Amino acid sequence: MAAQNVLILTSNTGGGHRSAASALENSLVRVSSGHVFVKTTQVLEEAHYLSRKAADFYNFLLRDHQDLMQYYFHAVNQFRPNESRLMFKSAMGYAERVFEKIRPDILVSVHPMTQHFFAYALRRMGLQDQIPLLTVVTDPYHGFWNGWACDDVRRYYVASEFSRQQLIDFDVPAQKIQVVGMPVHSKFQPVTDLEKRLIRSQLGLEADRFTLFLNAGWIGGGNVFRIYEALVSGCATESLPIQVLFLAGQNKQLQQSAQQIAESASFPVKVVGYTTEIESLMNASDIMVSKMGGLTTFEALSCRLPIIADAVTQPMPQELQTASFLASTGAALMLSDPGQIVSVIKSLLETPGRYQALREAAGLHGKPGASDQIARDVLRYIQEPLFMEQPVLA
Structure with missing residues (x-):
C-alpha cells in the first residue's frame, strides 16, 4: 500500500496544540504500521510575517501578562482575525508551497486559527472536494474560541459533551461532531x-x-x-x-x-x-x-x-x-x-x-485512546471517501 500523506495544522501558541499534533503523529504512524507520512506545519509562524508576529504577541502575553489574556481572548472573538481575507491572500503563496511539497491526502487542524485559512486555500486551488479538512478541538469544555467553528470542516473531534454543545451553539451541525476525548500522547500513563x-x-x-x-x-x-x-x-x-x-x-x-x-x-x-x-x-x-x-x-x-x-x-x-x-x-x-x-x-x-x-x-x-481513534478515522477517510459522509450519531 502506498504511503498516505497527512498534514497536521498547528502553531506554537502555548504548548497544548503542539502536544496534540505530536500525539496524533505518534498515533497515525503506529495505527498505520508506518504506511503514512505525517507532516506538522506551524501555520502562524510560517505563513506570513503578520501571523508570526501575532503568534509572538500571544506568547508574550502568556508568558509575561497572563492577567491580560482574557482581554486578548475577547478581542480575537470580536474581530476574528482568523477569517481575514487580506491575510488569506497574503499567505496563499505559503499554502501553495506546502501543497506542492507535501501533496496531502487529508488535513487535520488542531488550532482554531488555522482551518479558515486552509479552507480558503483549498477553495482557491479547487481541492475542497478532494482533500478533507478535519478539526480536533483541544479545548475540553465550553467557553472556547469561536474560531474553532468553520463551515468547511468535514468532521470535528471533541473531548466532551460540553465542547460538542459549544460547537452546536456556534452553528456547527451536530452530525459533524464526534466526542472522543482529548488526544493525549500514549506516553502519558500512570506508573506504580x-x-x-x-x-x-x-x-x-x-x-x-x-x-x-x-x-x-x-x-x-x-x-x-x-x-x-x-x-x-x-x-x-x-x-x-x-x-x-x-x-x-x-x-x-x-x-x-x-x-x-x-x-x-x-x-x-x-x-x-x-x-x-x-x-x-x-x-x-x-x-x-x-x-x-x-x-x-x-x-x-x-x-x-x-x-x-x-x-x-x-x-x-x-x-x-x-x-x-x-x-x-x-x-x-x-x-x-x-x-x-x-x-x-x-x-x-x-x-x-x-x-x-x-x-x-x-x-x-484521564481516558486514553482518543488519539488512536482519531488516527483510525483519518486513515478511513483517506481510504474510504464515503465514510466521511456518514453522520455522527449522538
Whole structure:
C-alpha cells in the first residue's frame, strides 16, 4: 500500500496544540504500521510575517501578562482575525508551497486559527472536494474560541459533551461532531509506586518524599513563579516534608530565577528547562501546580496526577471552565492567592485520605485512546471517501 500523506495544522501558541499534533503523529504512524507520512506545519509562524508576529504577541502575553489574556481572548472573538481575507491572500503563496511539497491526502487542524485559512486555500486551488479538512478541538469544555467553528470542516473531534454543545451553539451541525476525548500522547500513563520512586531517584530527588510539580508550561510564564516564591517563603517558618520539580520551559530567565530561589529553600528543588519528557516529571510527582491548559491538564490526568489550578489571575474562559469542572468533580483544587499554597499542601499531607481522593478522581478523567481513534478515522477517510459522509450519531 502506498504511503498516505497527512498534514497536521498547528502553531506554537502555548504548548497544548503542539502536544496534540505530536500525539496524533505518534498515533497515525503506529495505527498505520508506518504506511503514512505525517507532516506538522506551524501555520502562524510560517505563513506570513503578520501571523508570526501575532503568534509572538500571544506568547508574550502568556508568558509575561497572563492577567491580560482574557482581554486578548475577547478581542480575537470580536474581530476574528482568523477569517481575514487580506491575510488569506497574503499567505496563499505559503499554502501553495506546502501543497506542492507535501501533496496531502487529508488535513487535520488542531488550532482554531488555522482551518479558515486552509479552507480558503483549498477553495482557491479547487481541492475542497478532494482533500478533507478535519478539526480536533483541544479545548475540553465550553467557553472556547469561536474560531474553532468553520463551515468547511468535514468532521470535528471533541473531548466532551460540553465542547460538542459549544460547537452546536456556534452553528456547527451536530452530525459533524464526534466526542472522543482529548488526544493525549500514549506516553502519558500512570506508573506504580516503585516506578515513581525510581524516576525520582533518576532526577536526583529523594525517592520517598512528597513531590510537587510546579509547571510554568512550554513558554515559562503565568503565576507559577509567584506560587513558588510563596511556597519557599512560607516554608521558611512552616517546615514541610516536600520537594519540588520546577519546570521553566523555554524561559531561560525564569529558569535562572527559580534556581537562585532554590538555593535558599528549606526543601530540595530540581529546576528543569525545556524538556520533551514532561511525562517523567509528571510521573515523579504527587500533585501538579499549573494553569489549566487543555492538553497539559489531561496529560496529567492520564498519569493520575491531581492538579492545583492557577486561578491567581482570571484564566481565559475555556481554561476557567476546565478548572471549575475538575474542581467540582474532585480532581483539582483552585488556588486564587499564591499565599494559600503552604496551607493547601499542609492540609493534603495531614489528611492523606483527602489526597488519595484527589488522585482517584484524577484517574477517572484521564481516558486514553482518543488519539488512536482519531488516527483510525483519518486513515478511513483517506481510504474510504464515503465514510466521511456518514453522520455522527449522538
